Amino acid sequence: MATIAIDLGATYSSVCVYENNVPKLIPNSLGKYITPTVVSILESENIVVGEGAKLNTNTSKLASNFIQYLGTQTRISVDDKSYTAVKMTSFLLRSLKNDAEKYLNTPVTEAVITVPTHFNDHQRHAIKFAGELAGLYVSKLINAPSAITLNYITQKNISEGTFLIVDFGGNSLGVSITSYFNGIIEVISSNSNTRIGGQYIDKIIAEYFCENNGVDFDKLSYSEQIILLQKAEIIKKILSKSPYAFLECEINEKTYNLNLSETILEQLCNKLFEKCIALIRKTITESFIAMSEINDIILVGGISKLNIFRNYLDNNLKIHHTLFNPDTAEVFGAGHFLGNSQITITDICPFSLGVATYINQIDKIPTMTTIIPKNHILPVSKCSTFYTLEDNQTDIKIEIFKGENYLLEKNEKLDEIIINVPPNKAGKEFVKVYFSYDINGVLKVDTLSSDGDKKSLIIADKSLYFSKARLNMEINKLDKVKFAYLQEQDFITNLIKQADEIYAEAGGDNKIEISRALEFFLTQMQTNSEVKKRRLLNWFFNFIEDMKTNIEDKWNGFII
Template identity: 30%
Template sequence: MIVGIDLGTTHSLIGVYGPDGPRLIPNALGSLLTPSVVSVGDDEEVIVGRAARERLVSHPQRSVAAFKRWMGTDRVTALGTHRFRPEELSALILKSLIADAEAELGQKVAEAVISVPAYFSDSQRKATRIAGELAGIKVERLINEPTAAALAYGLQQREGGGRYLVFDLGGGTFDVSILELFEGVMEVHASAGDNFLGGEDFTQALLNAFLADSGLSASQLALSELATLERRIETLKHDLARGNEATLELPLAGEPRQWRIDEAGFARVSEPLVQRLRAPLERAMRDAKLSPGQLDEIVLVGGASRMQLSARLVSRMFGRLPLRHVNPDEAIGLGACVAAGMKARDQSLEEIILTDVCPHTLGVNTTRESQGGYTSGVFSPIIHRNSTVPVSRVERYYPTHDGQRQVEIQIYQGESPRVENNVRLGAISIDLPSRRRDENAIDVRFTYDINGLLQVEATLASTGLRHEVLVEKNPGVLSQEEIRERLAALAALKVHPRDQQENIALIARAERLYEELLWAREQLQAALVQFRGVLDLQDSAVISEHRGEFVRFLDAVESQGYT
């Protein structure tokens, strides 16, 4: 069984392609969206999803979110006695999604197509594949999120084809892709983006504005207070996204606080972020060599695209209203399901060829003559960004001086003219015969394939001697030996059973409300003690009855809020 997965910064989804088309699968709590949050309980058991999100407030030092932004790095997060890399945290989310799918489908999930931001680097894509391996599934195919969104909208089924711009603003990343559809081919012409720009940043901008207006700093607040404030600011942002004026009331630093902001105020505090949205849009259009009038449609996806400022920006830049009739939270997940159906060669899907582009420029470190001397660290591109893959390019280089006996070809990825600002991917050392520099030409060929693998060949022109390296190991990416070690460590973790997720989430919600609402603590404590006692009875009928009462009680408490 092949599934499609949207492994998101704030939420993740899983689904399949069936007789009725793409279908998303609910989790154990009945929701299609599983929060991309991991927490570790006091008993060192791992908690994933909604319960973990609730614990961001009550147990901030034992919970973590937005770790998708760290993929491809060697950052380590300590939760309780455990230490996790980004791939492992993502693998825990994937394991939870797969358990939901297997419970729904009644069969084993062996493979997945996972969506990734179009602007993800080579190391981030490899880290995503490793997360799948750690979760126990095969991930041969990654699909760019904007391409998945196009599949969700069924653009590949439109007669006559066309050119489309996909604007994908998620919780933590921003992607722009320009696609052209023609004769059964979906070709990506250009991709651009910002891997550190998303809904989380707009939440942070609102939080900073609140703190400034209140004369507070984050360092004055306890971790639990800051977590509560972040959660309330997120709710306020959703109100503003619907075009409403929003009010925030809560006690902080020993005083009651009240703050009001309208859509115009939100636009003001978000202006620097809106300007950051413009740059990838302009770059993608420039790289695709298109004018706004040459686009047939603009598609908005990603949960953060619900903000009115997203639609206004697109409308101003392109002179038209965008499409957004598919639920922006679900579009990429649905598209991943279509891609999974295509990979499984589902007979109901027409054959369509998906092309992609290399999102970043690839090249080598060179030394150039300048005013009688030499300047080192100069980046020489071989494959430019937005080249259609698979692609192979060759450039000729020479040693810096006569009689040079060795040269090291250093491989880099990035857009800066200086290699020090780009990402080093590897190197090849070549022994040279003792000759004049113009007799020691070296042909360097880069070949980049659809799976994001870079092969580098360096051939000495005078002898035909060839050196070759497959760039698979990136800084921050686990080796195969490390993967085996991490697999064993993850297998030894205690994870709360799926059938207890609803109870765990309710307890976490009650603990979060206890943390936030001083006036309701006695009632909440009594309700928690009673519910835990019912769970100890292990009578499913009694638990189900009391769970319903507990939910209604928590809903009533939360509706009263901070009054």
């Protein structure tokens, strides 16, 4: 029995196996190493996946873009039937599994699969369930930037470094800062935009074609739009290798054509590329790493092959970039993971987790207090304390939410716990809330009131289908990480004490700057990222040393 590595892409997928100390791509039934993420269900109910499915001219029997609907209730219509995204994904995974078994001549029962960093727990669990339906035990989900980094450092034989990953695929743009240090690959910060990608460039080309030929794209039939978009994709690929391309398409029995150049395409894509640069700058800012500290920009995904995109990055970022196996970087990284036990890959929390908080008992606009912030390294355990609001209050309701909004109503409620406290004056009694979150998307909430009352809650996506024994095993793992990083507390306490002493002697604007920096430091130190924490401690130490002179410069210098 064998284990395979899969890059489950929104537009293209691939599979490999680790053999003779290297990852080796597995060909599909057509002998190709890249399989379009497309499924076609024929009238006989036979299923065709990949290139064969794309050749089906009856577009009502085609399904694509279903990966983006994993973890949702959206159903995909194929002919007169509808399917869940999990079911469609299981068809794709089964096809890849069959290809692997034919190539390896042995049963394949297990897989590691790469996923976008922005995928939430519902999406990740949906992939695992799709794997189960396909006859695969998904033993590990690897964040795409981690896999890309592993492939890069392995093939380049790099001992350590910090990297900017720009993954511009068919359906989304992902930007991440990763580091490799002491045998650990870590995602320091990550952002994505699921509204820009190669398919959007296809539509830009198709709409430009229609505009130049006096045709209204929106008034074309669905089949005509699909055919034109497919031709636009071909033109886009040609322009990745040639400065000119010619597009011809028949619409309503009339032939239209267009000559397109790299220069024109660059102008058409300018706003799209601007969004890319903005996302890159945001990710760098959130990582607390200067551009000068980044060792390389690693470009992957189909759009990275376009000269106009790489030139745009060069002109705006002024740093060396590497176009490194854009089609296979993820699957090779997952393949290296299968054969490399010396390197540890960490995971991150794709969203913030917190509880509802109120200013007083009549507060009509509650907010979310974050306990585990987005991009936090997993597994993790964090604790916060919450106090009573009313005199003689006898219980505290802990409402658990996930999301990135400050206002509670815009975030998603997961569950709640009501825990008893002894009656007393407002603010005298409290409850300690512990959040423990693991790489499988299981959140354990423990509460302990001021008089010793205890309650616990497990929040896990119902699509996990864990057995009780498996769930208990995951809970035991979580219990082991609760008191990590406490050894740094003495050093942190000393820094805060020094800052407080200088604050007491300062006046005017200096007090504002010091309090701002203190609040920022305490908030950001909630991270479990060793790289980020080291940089924060170093910055705050230097800030304290120079606090009495050039305070504003020190603050701004860190943000930049």
